[in-house]
Amino acid sequence: MESSGANSDSVIRSEGEVKVEARGLDLFYGEFQALRGVSVAVAARRITALIGPSGCGKSSFLRCLNRMNDLIDGARVEGDVLLDGERIYDQGTDVAALRKRVGMVFQTPNPFPMSVYDNVAYGPRLHGCRGRAELDETVEKSLRGAALWDEVRDGLRKSALDLSGGQQQRLSIARVLAVEPEVLLMDEPCSALDPTATFRIEELMLELKERYTIVIVTHNMYQASRVSEYTGVFLMGELIEYGQTTQIFEMPRDQRTDDYVRGRFG
Amino acid sequence: MRRTRQAFDEQLRELERRLVEMGRFVESMLGKAVKSLADQDAAAAREVIAADDTADEMDLDIEQHCMRLLALQQPMSRDLRTIGTVMKVIADVERIGDYSVDIARTAIKLEGDEYFRPLEDIPRMTEMVQQMLRDALEALVDRDLEQVARVVACDDAVDRMWYKVRDDVERVMQEQPEVVPQAVALLLVARYLERVADHTVNIAERTAYMETGRLETLAPSHRADYEAEGEG
Numbered sequence: 001m002e003s004s005g006a007n008s009d010s011v012i013r014s015e016g017e018v019k020v021e022a023r024g025l026d027l028f029y030g031e032f033q034a035l036r037g038v039s040v041a042v043a044a045r046r047i048t049a050l051i052g053p054s055g056c057g058k059s060s061f062l063r064c065l066n067r068m069n070d071l072i073d074g075a076r077v078e079g080d081v082l083l084d085g086e087r088i089y090d091q092g093t094d095v096a097a098l099r100k101r102v103g104m105v106f107q108t109p110n111p112f113p114m115s116v117y118d119n120v121a122y123g124p125r126l127h128g129c130r131g132r133a134e135l136d137e138t139v140e141k142s143l144r145g146a147a148l149w150d151e152v153r154d155g156l157r158k159s160a161l162d163l164s165g166g167q168q169q170r171l172s173i174a175r176v177l178a179v180e181p182e183v184l185l186m187d188e189p190c191s192a193l194d195p196t197a198t199f200r201i202e203e204l205m206l207e208l209k210e211r212y213t214i215v216i217v218t219h220n221m222y223q224a225s226r227v228s229e230y231t232g233v234f235l236m237g238e239l240i241e242y243g244q245t246t247q248i249f250e251m252p253r254d255q256r257t258d259d260y261v262r263g264r265f266g
Numbered sequence: 267m268r269r270t271r272q273a274f275d276e277q278l279r280e281l282e283r284r285l286v287e288m289g290r291f292v293e294s295m296l297g298k299a300v301k302s303l304a305d306q307d308a309a310a311a312r313e314v315i316a317a318d319d320t321a322d323e324m325d326l327d328i329e330q331h332c333m334r335l336l337a338l339q340q341p342m343s344r345d346l347r348t349i350g351t352v353m354k355v356i357a358d359v360e361r362i363g364d365y366s367v368d369i370a371r372t373a374i375k376l377e378g379d380e381y382f383r384p385l386e387d388i389p390r391m392t393e394m395v396q397q398m399l400r401d402a403l404e405a406l407v408d409r410d411l412e413q414v415a416r417v418v419a420c421d422d423a424v425d426r427m428w429y430k431v432r433d434d435v436e437r438v439m440q441e442q443p444e445v446v447p448q449a450v451a452l453l454l455v456a457r458y459l460e461r462v463a464d465h466t467v468n469i470a471e472r473t474a475y476m477e478t479g480r481l482e483t484l485a486p487s488h489r490a491d492y493e494a495e496g497e498g
Contacts, residue, residue, distance in 0.1 A: 249342050251479030261342040
């Protein structure tokens, strides 16, 4: 078994269209280097899972894909991230537009303290959508897309805070869908949910991948193995292995991946 | 985490220990069955038939152990391949037990018959396949791919013995029609032994998979497009 890492030319390219690509990506938080030369091509309309022990850089990498790290003082990126072949770290990139195209769902559901309707309409309104009929249509479409419509259609004016944890997370997804993104970044979206709610989110992801490119960071290897087509394994800021999910979990090439997926460290 | 991992490792070792134990048990059934045939000892043959229940229990016990590990440990990578391999291999070992029973039944059927010639090739084939079974299980426990290759190579020698026995028996049946029932029974025993060798090759192939992740037919004679010299 090799342990050469996946950062070299040996990176397995995803088959088909590439949506997002990192090339030699380094990330620094002040003096600390959080990512080291990460190169990977993320397939369009597929689910890519990122796994690895805590502090390995997987969430940091995810945040690089829509420049969320810009919000952190002292964060500095070297190398390139390309969305549809365009460099997103170039000067002149419209970061708000980028984050509209590359939406993020966080670990903890974070509904705004307002109605279900207003939560979903928030993004479209921010982007200038004012027409009542158009908003109604967007809200319904997004809630349907997030598999929540049937549960909230009669209570759109109720507070989003009264929804269950699983419903709140699907609402978070609906809110991202409302601005019609192309890529969904999900940072441990099920870690605060019970198995049933987790199952619903996983089902939803499988539906959503028909239209969106999904990158999910998860601590749950079984979730990665259930839902994703491709898996990247991070360790100490490096992408040590990347490949088809079946290969990663059945026959990893890197000894460190083998150790990690078998629970030998982490 | 380290303690749970150690416990899991211990359970995996236990799984292999039980598999080896079952292999030894079945190997001894096979040896006794052929000895009962050579000695025309029906009582010993009945013991082999009775022993099959124990082999079946071992098979079920290991399978349950595997299912439990799959459910509770949700194994990945090498661990997953190991458990998957053990589950497949016990089916091969169990079949070898069944062939031992078939041979024991033949011994009971032929008790009192005078053999048309002393049994020589069948005991020799038995020694060969017993060794193959021992080597295959040892290769599995030791993750020894060279040993896997040796087991696969032995299959050709067993096949050659089988063709020889078949040709001999064919000739005897033509020359001495009165021994046909006994000759057919012994021909089947040789066939069972040839099949036992095939099961040991399966075990070897599974061991190779466990180590390399590749599922391959290693014995040329087991490939669909193979045309044997002695076959036909």
